[in-house]
Amino acid sequence: MNKRFFSRFDVPLVIIVCLAAFLNLYNIWTEEYVNTYYTTAVAAMMENFHNFFFVSLDSAGSVTVDKPPVTFWIQTISALIFGLEGWSVILPQAISGMGSVILMYILVKPSFGTIAARLSALAMAITPVAVAVSRTNNIDSMLVFTLLLATWLLFKGIRKQHTWTIIGAFAVVGVAFNMKMLQAYMILPAFYLFYLLAFRQNWKKKIGVLSGATAVLLVISLSWAVIVDTIPEDQRPFVGSSDTNSVLELAFGYNGAARLTGNQGGPGDGGGNMRQGTIMEIRLLVILEQTKIIKRIHFKEK
Incomplete structure (x- = not known):
């Protein structure tokens, strides 16, 4: 019984995950x-x-946070379950960091063996920046986990020649887009190149599957943004850090080109192009809401 247990579970991996x-x-x-x-x-x-749906920054629902919703939806669900605490909004990122360690092992083992997989998982587990970001409520840890999950699906789909698994990999990248927008697309050049080189099918099927996967990627990526942008502006919050009250403009502007050029302002200022009065109003709103949340955490009724 013990031999069977140890043969099925990689004990060093369990230690690394712990x-x-x-x-x-x-x-x-x-x-x-x-x-x-x-x-x-x-x-x-x-x-x-x-x-909840619009990722509102304030209780009145007048302005959104400057990121897409998926990570904050998960954090909110955690806070609803455990109560609004610092640790409850960190917990999803901490778990994602642990999940990334496991995925690194799974990704490396088939091609390079158990020892390399363990070392890769260990490197992921103890890399200072990976640990540091997993101990915050910033988005990056969950983004890394999601992109590693997409990579695993792509590898699995290529290895087993499963079309739907490959499409699923691109769908997961679309979910990652709804975590941090265009930064999720940084892995796509490698995805496309690997697919074209490794998928053992004729070119007609290769292009067909890739076209379908890309279509799924774009539909999932843009679904929330299109829904929000089509709702009348007087029925939804202002899109924080955008110039035109548009999620699509936010994705390709403040969270897109501006990230590459460094032409950014602070939260809610739309890269410095919004009216100064609007900037000050949003900044004041953020300060007031932060004061309220600090009071809720420090002085909430027991």
């Missing part, structure tokens, strides 16, 4: 409100479905 759990989770319960800009959004999203 190490990752310790590094990612230890003492996070002392965090009170971490990144208050994002915690403010989670607090507002807990108020009602309108704020």
Whole structure:
């Protein structure tokens, strides 16, 4: 029985995952409100479905956070389950960091063997920046996990020649787009090249599958943005950090080209092109909401 157990489970991997759990989770319960800009959004999203769907930054639902919704939806669900605490909004990122360690092992093992897979998982577990970002409520840890999941699906689909698994890989990248917009697309050149070189089918089927996968990618990527942009402006919050009150403009502007050129402003200023009065109003709103959330965490009724 013991031999069967140890043959099915890689004990060193279990130890590495436990190490990752310790590094990612230890003492996070002392965090009170971490990144208050994002915690403010989670607090507002807990108020009602309108704020939840639009990722509203304030309780009144007048302006959105400057990122797409998926990570904040997960953080809000965690806060609804465990209560709004610093650790409850960090928890999804900490778990994602642990998941990335496992995925790194799974990705490396088929091609390079168990030893290389263990070393890769260990490197992922103890890399300082990976640990640091997994101990915050910033988006990056969950983004990395999602993109590694997409990579695993692509490898699996190519290896087994499963068309739908390949399409699923691109669909997951579309979900990642709804975490941090164009930054999720940075892996696509490698995806396309690997697919074209490794998928053992004739060119007609290759192009057909790739076209379908790309269509799914774009539909999932843009679904939330298109829904929000088609809703009348007086029935939804202002899109934070955009110039034109458009999620698509936010994706390709403040969270797209501006990330490459460095032409960015602070949260809510639309890269410096919005009216100064609007900028000040949004900044004041953020300060007021952050004050409210800090009070809720520090002085909530027991």
